[in-house]
Amino acid sequence: MGKPTGFLEYQRELPADRAPLERIKDWREFHLHLDEKSSREQGARCMECGIPFCQTGKVLPGGASGCPVHNLIPEWNDMIFRGLWKEAFERLRMTNNFPEFTGRVCPAPCEGSCTLGISEPPVTIKLNEVSIIDKAFEEGWVKPEVPAERTGKKVAVVGSGPAGMACADQLNKAGHEVTVYERADRIGGLLMYGIPNMKLDKQEIVQRRVDLMATEGVTFVTGVEVGKDIPAEQLRNDFDAVVLCAGATQPRDLPVEGRGLKGVHFAMEFLTANTKSLLDSNLEDGNYISAAGKNVIVIGGGDTGTDCVGTSVRHGCKSVKQLEIMPRLPDSRAPSNPWPEWPAVFKIDYGQEEAAAVFGRDPRDYLISTKKIVGDENGNIKEIHIVGVRWQRDGSGRMNLIEVEGTDEVLPADLVLLAMGFTGPEKTLIDALKLDTDPRGNVQAEYGKYATNLPGVFAAGDMRRGQSLVVWAINEGREAARECDRFLMGKTFLP
Structure with a gap:
């Protein structure tokens, strides 16, 4: 706990973000x-x-409740209150390999289950977390820790997103020789290319952690797709164990007339190309999908859709609309969504805030379904036909x-971005290894054990559980490392 009467004396306070009209000028x-x-x-x-309850990490009907990595939240909150920042950092790193990531991009299910949140605004757990780790880096407390001994065992980790990085970090701590394979040209998976730079800085935050892990002994191999560039079976022959953390990267498509027109893209095509060009050349190479001067339609209301809105505004789009098929969430918890479930309530995220500052309104329209996309004589999109539902x-x-009669509408459109989530992992690697899958197409591996139908092959993260949160990926990466270590050594000291 913090101060015994602190929750009575102080109100929840968050730092002011940079002003929308200022921050859209940069990344x-x-x-x-x-x-x-x-x-x-x-x-x-x-x-x-x-x-x-903040540190329970359970899945309830309404979503995640509490911290999936079981952060020792009351302990480090108390240490912040007492000014014991280094001690707070030591507690934080016991449970979370990458608090600089979760403290920036996690939706904070811990705050949704904060006991204070029953009657008052919850504790600023996410802010406190990122404050601890940022101070730890500033003060030089985060140092490379090379294992004192090596086991002689070699492990391949496929995928370098949060699950793969967490798994590799833990296995390296156990003394194994770990090689991480990533098909992109940079390490980080969705942390690098799926989340825009203005939410998570790639060089100062992501690459800093990658460099630290490399110094500690983890080997990173980029530009190699296992199952395509090298045979998947080769990993089984060359390594003592394999952990698959390739994510759930198969996007949900929109099967409507006009889907094949030029100017219709999956959100990840748009976001990935933008970040790569930004890192390669500060967008000077032109190797990205530009929204400049265009009427942009974003289909999908989640975080990825918000990222598309924020990116389009920074490009200088002519207009932007975000279409959601679900109704607007309530302003406060519904009776069917009690504490400590994740609070399904209305919020204005950074992208909507920026679009409103530029265009005068929240870009979201609710209960909208797309009927068809229409193009011009050159195959470029020019409009999208929608209907209320x-x-x-x-x-x-x-x-x-059910379509609502009389609500048909035509919107001008030069760029349509599909941000409707993901249907599961891609099949190349799964088919190559003949892995068993569950009814949703994810790799079949029991939660807590992570073992697939192939001896010595484990699966974790979105590839096993389906599209989820960064913090759940870290949880699974850590736990899969523990089970992989147990498989290799007969016992494990990993948490």
Whole structure:
């Protein structure tokens, strides 16, 4: 806990972000930090609640509840309040390999299950976390830790997203020789190319951690797709164990007339190319999909859709609309969404805030379905046809989508970005190894054990569980490393 009466004395306070009209002029991170006094006051708000639901890490019907990596949240909140920053860092790194990532991009299910949040705004857990790790880097407390002894065992990790990086980090700590294979030209997976730079700086934050892990002994191999550039079976022959962390990168498509027209792209095509060009040349090479001067339609209401909005605004789009097929969320918890479930409530994220600052309104329209996309004589899109919908439950209890008569509309469109989530992992590697899959197409491996149908082959992260959060990927990467270590050594000391 923090100060016994802190939650009564101090209100929840977050640092002001950089102003929208200022930050859209660049690609730098827009979140700021609190000063020392304010940070300690926010740590003081952590109350002696008896049972810290914030660190439970459970999956409830309404979504994740509490921290999936089981961060020792009350302990380091108390240390922040007392000014014991180095001790707070030591506690934080016990459970989370990459708090500089989660402290920036995690939606904070821990705050959704904060006991104080039952009646007051919850503790600023996410802010406190990133404040600790950023201070630790600034003070030089984060140092390479090369294992004192090596086991002689070799492990291949396929995929360098948060699950793969966490798994590799843990296995390296156990003394194994770890090689991480990544098909892209940079390490990080969605951390590098799936999340825009203004949310998570690639050079100062992501690459810094990659360099640290390389110094500690992890070998990174880029530009190699296992199952295509090298046979998947070769890894089984060359390594003592293999952990598959290739993500759930198969995007959900939009099967409507006009889908094949020029100017319709998956969101990840748009975001990945933009970040790569930004890192390669500060966008000077032109090797990206530009929204400059275009009417942009983003289909999908999640974080990826928000990232498409924020990126389009920075390009200088003519207009931007974000279409959601679901209804607008309520302003406060619905009776069917009680604490400590993740609060499904309305929020304005950075992309919508920026679009509103430029165009005068939130770009989102709700309960909208796309009927078709229409192009010109050259095969370029020029408009999108939409209709209002409502959800209706049938006699069996199933929800069906019903078009609302008289709500048809035509929107001008030069660029359509599909941000409707992902359907599961790509099949190349799965088919090459003849891995068993679950009904959703994910690799079949029991949670907590992570073993596939092939001896010595493990699976973790989105490739095993489907599209999820960065913090769940870290959880699975850590736990898969533990089970892989147990397989190799007969026992394990990994948490």
